Amino acid sequence: MEEVFQNETVKEILTKYRRIWAIGHAQSVLGWDMEVNMPKEGILERSVARGELSVLSQEFLLKPEFVELVEKAKDLELNEYERGVVRVLDREIRISKSFPPEFLREMSEVTSQATKAWEEAKKSDDFSKFEPWLDRIIDLAKRAADYLGYEDEPYDALLDMFEEGTTTKDVERMFEGLEKELKPLLDRILEEGKVPQSHPLEKERYEKDQMERVNLWILEKFGFPLGVRSRLDVSAHPFTTEFGIRDVRITTRYEGYDFRRTILSTVHEFGHALYELQQDERFAFSPIAGGVSLGIHESQSRFWENIVGRSREFAELIHPVLRENLPFMANYTPEDVYSYFNVVRPDFIRTESDVVTYNFHILLRFRLERMMLNEGVKAKDLPELWNDEMERLLGIRPKSYVDGILQDIHWAHGTIGYFPTYSIGTLLSAQFYYHMKKDLNVEEHIASADFEPIKAWLRERIHRYGSIYPPKELLKKAIGEELNPDYFVRWVKERYL
Amino acid sequence: MEEVFQNETVKEILTKYRRIWAIGHAQSVLGWDMEVNMPKEGILERSVARGELSVLSQEFLLKPEFVELVEKAKDLELNEYERGVVRVLDREIRISKSFPPEFLREMSEVTSQATKAWEEAKKSDDFSKFEPWLDRIIDLAKRAADYLGYEDEPYDALLDMFEEGTTTKDVERMFEGLEKELKPLLDRILEEGKVPQSHPLEKERYEKDQMERVNLWILEKFGFPLGVRSRLDVSAHPFTTEFGIRDVRITTRYEGYDFRRTILSTVHEFGHALYELQQDERFAFSPIAGGVSLGIHESQSRFWENIVGRSREFAELIHPVLRENLPFMANYTPEDVYSYFNVVRPDFIRTESDVVTYNFHILLRFRLERMMLNEGVKAKDLPELWNDEMERLLGIRPKSYVDGILQDIHWAHGTIGYFPTYSIGTLLSAQFYYHMKKDLNVEEHIASADFEPIKAWLRERIHRYGSIYPPKELLKKAIGEELNPDYFVRWVKERYL
Structure with a gap:
């Protein structure tokens, strides 16, 4: 079968993307394991690990050289697969960039407390x-x-x-x-x-x-x-x-x-x-x-x-x-x-x-x-x-x-x-x-x-x-x-x- | 209980170390899942993910600012816990640094082919x-x-x-x-x-x-x-x-x-x-x-x-x-x-x-x-x-x-x-x-x-x-x-x- 990714810039993007992909792979396994296998008290260390990995993945996604490559690729003549790659990444970068870190921190704190409050409220x-x-x-x-x-x-x-x-x-x-x-x-x-x-x-x-x-x-x-x-x-x-x-x-x-x-x-x-x-x-x-x-x-x-x-x-x-x-x-x-x-x-x-x-x-x-x-x-x-x-x-x-x-x-x-x-x-x-x-x-x-x-x-x-x-x-x-x-x-x- | 890590430099080391720890946590879960759960053909993507994460972890361990912090901590007056941290990391860095990347690549290629050869040899x-x-x-x-x-x-x-x-x-x-x-x-x-x-x-x-x-x-x-x-x-x-x-x-x-x-x-x-x-x-x-x-x-x-x-x-x-x-x-x-x-x-x-x-x-x-x-x-x-x-x-x-x-x-x-x-x-x-x-x-x-x-x-x-x-x-x-x-x-x- 023909290679779908031919353009050199897109190939470079995908090479750099591989570690983001790997972190995503790991996150999915950690998440699956949490729901299916994890012993109760494992949650503390698991949450810390997932938090660190999610910051890491964000960092790689927003690295200036990565963002620039994606920007550059937007102006190139690409096949539909390559355009798909650029569209998806551009969107991810845009969403990621939108939120200031303080906001994300507040979101994560409020929702974790809100979840506890919801559980209490539901129980009673x-x-x-x-x-x-x-x-x-x-x-x-x-x-x-x-x-x-x-x-x-x-x-x-x-x-x-x-x-x-x-x-x-x-x-x-x-x-x-x-x-x-x-x-x-x-x-x-x-x-x-x-x-x-x-x-x-x-x-x-x-x-x-x-x-x-x-x-x-x-x-x-x-x-x-x-x-x-x-x-x-x-x-x-x-x-x-x-x-x-x-x-x-x-x-x-x-x-x-x-x-x-x-x-x-x-x-x-x-x-x-x-x-x-x-x-x-x-x-x-x-x-x-x-x-x-x-x-x-x-x-x-x-x-x-x-x-x-x-x-x-x-x-x-x-x-x-x-x-x-x-x-x-x-x-x-x-x-x-x-x-x-x-x-x-x-x-x-x-x-x-x-x-x-x-x-x-x-x-x-x-x-x-x-x-x-x-x-x-x-x-x-x-x-x-x-x-x-x-x-x-x-x-x-x-x-x-x-x-x-x-x-x-x-x-x-x-x-x-x-x-x-x-x-x-x-x-x-x-x-x-x-x-x-x-x-x-x-x-x-x-x-x-x-x-x-x-x-x-x-x-x-x-x-x-x-x-x-x-x-x-x-x-x-x-x-x-x-x-x-x-x-x-x-x-x-x-x-x- | 008393905090075991008091020294500011060691604390800084540990903060930076946390993402290395998180990658290690993920690697362990990926490894466990491989042996216990993974469907057969999952191996291809799993191997790529583990390879990427291991390079990543290595990179963080050998980042100059991290290595310098560990070097600096070796000369400080530390308690036994902190000395332990510095000893373990110094050793890991030393071992990691010893091998040129080409050597590690050769090692990984030879051993994976050798393992197949060994399986064949054993079978016959x-x-x-x-x-x-x-x-x-x-x-x-x-x-x-x-x-x-x-x-x-x-x-x-x-x-x-x-x-x-x-x-x-x-x-x-x-x-x-x-x-x-x-x-x-x-x-x-x-x-x-x-x-x-x-x-x-x-x-x-x-x-x-x-x-x-x-x-x-x-x-x-x-x-x-x-x-x-x-x-x-x-x-x-x-x-x-x-x-x-x-x-x-x-x-x-x-x-x-x-x-x-x-x-x-x-x-x-x-x-x-x-x-x-x-x-x-x-x-x-x-x-x-x-x-x-x-x-x-x-x-x-x-x-x-x-x-x-x-x-x-x-x-x-x-x-x-x-x-x-x-x-x-x-x-x-x-x-x-x-x-x-x-x-x-x-x-x-x-x-x-x-x-x-x-x-x-x-x-x-x-x-x-x-x-x-x-x-x-x-x-x-x-x-x-x-x-x-x-x-x-x-x-x-x-x-x-x-x-x-x-x-x-x-x-x-x-x-x-x-x-x-x-x-x-x-x-x-x-x-x-x-x-x-x-x-x-x-x-x-x-x-x-x-x-x-x-x-x-x-x-x-x-x-x-x-x-x-x-x-x-x-x-x-x-x-x-x-x-x-x-x-x-x-x-x-x-x-x-």
Whole structure:
């Protein structure tokens, strides 16, 4: 295969970049180990090590000779791969440079104390313990937006950090379109009562080993290269991490009941992992090796979770292995599994919510975040705003803070502008599905556990581009259009009505 | 507790050192993960990352302003902790500076090719495949010795890298004393035939889970802080690693038969881990936090393996948990376990050898290494020399290269001068034991699973000093004398005659 990086300046950039890459590799391993293996008290030394490495990586990124090389490369005639390298690095340098060290220190101190306060507040269902910290975080977010700069509104600056090139207006438009269609749809689903709101399988208990065998069986059918280029482990919150193209690891969890959680989270993380595993190997060690944005990444995980994992064909495919491992499955048909995987029920908790109601949880958070940033809304007003919006959207009103504003850790971590990427991904997954259907009989492939054509389609259209193009350009390349919520609405209609 | 580092220059050194420490922390995690978790193909990117980080760490260590600070500190009036910091760093800088980059590159290339050649040679029992590489490695070792410099003979330079301050003469004297006493002892043991040369328990098979439960039970009795500051995992070759004082991990292996191997290797690694876990916490992030040399480290692992793990009291202590987990144990008494753990049988393979014959394997390697370095012996002469010496020492003559010169990976890795530390540790473990006996009834404590006093003794005498003192000085501090092989001989006599 042809070398993708030919230009001498870009080659020089990549040689210098290699130590930044190596530090990133190490950081990822340290992070994975923290979640999966680390003994409790290891946290002290681990945190110090990670802090030092992150300063170090920053230093190398902002070294004048490195920055100058990237600047110089911007004016050169480059191929698309090289332009990708320069775009990604230029963006990283710009973001890195934006924040003064004092600000980063303040951010890190405030968020670590805010996280403790949030934990306390959640434990005692007492919002007042978190409230002053949330105000400080809102203030920090505003200042971050100012440092980063924006054209229309502060929220744009934060959003762009997670979803390059996407504006608040884009997201507002997306949610408007979605809400208008999805709200009546949800009401109709709930009224008609054909889709179950709960299922006896939710209560059935299992042993970890049983479901581990099922998950491994599924991953094998997917062709996940366990032991060769990947692993499946256990962590409190399932996640995917990559240490390069050749070592991509996912985790799942085993609660001991409601087995669809462990299956669907394994399938979800597989989707993330596949995106990383199917990168062009020539990009290795470069900044364009890897998924381009959180939204695109989430579209891949949601594709596998929702389109594949919640399909009737998938329920039929896994029914035998479920029966083999779970004695209670003798009483349930494949159709039971399918309806269990597709329960629709308004719930207070985002992470417990189903495919249809999920987006309303995100919409709510997006609107509140935007109000914090742009309209001067303070922490004290948020619980009421949350509850009102929840009632309006899902018809249920939280009776505790834990069921409302205190449920997510994101704000305590200082992460504002991140939530919309969950919906972007969810909507895109349906959009990719309808495009894929033009080329493939998706359901037939799922039914026969023939996942190669599906994987090849995703590789050709999306994965192989790594981070060459920013998300919007990638979409044009992959499917010739922009993000459009109609596909998701169509998918919900076809599945639930 | 009082701060141990008071001097401003030393504090400045330690602040700068922190990123070197962080890179070391990351390297250790990357190394551990490689042995325990890494999917096969992850090796490519992992090797690149480790290579980059090792260059980086070297760069920081040799930065002129860092070296100057250390130089400056050598002339200051410092407390013993601070002097330790300066001694360790000065030594690291000196060793690092000794080798020109071209030499390090050559070393790394030759050893990685030599390792492949050694694997091939071992697989086909064909020494000729490894011979030319071994000659290159001998040549590299000589040049390394020249770069490092030495007073008496080249071997001194290499030995010092692993056992600071120990000379070839020291080791030769140790082995002379040992050989004179131990050889007739071994002959007598074998002639008398009271000590078994094999045992039916060697053949009994087990399941991994069974022995894992036993190992965890033992570690719990030892007070190993599993999940808090430590872990037990599985790897092809058992080892201990530390990511600081608060995260020290050991591994073991489960062959499925001959269960003393997994127990004794777990107990052995526990000894290494305890040395790291019992460091003075005030040393954290500094270069004196951690065991001082390979020999002292091995004395700790051997203490737990030989003195504790092979004692009659230990066999009695673990007999019930063995019975609980291994059905075949119904046919064996604690005395059976004891004699099984203390079989003495000349064997070709070092790693299979018993406590008594083990040191002859090391002696043989030490003598050959010394001949390579000082007497111009070439690779082609080594198999014959090996076999002759083996026959002289243990009365058995290898019929294949695999049973002789091709058995160890060390030389292929370019590691020459390392083997003697195994014997240094073994002899010291007995020496520490007799000193401990003056203060404690060691056997009674083992019998009652009361390991705290033993651990406290090791902590007070050895562990808490970290790397403040070089090994010989530490010995003076700990037991008021030098390494003396007589203790080990006495221990063998008491145990086997």
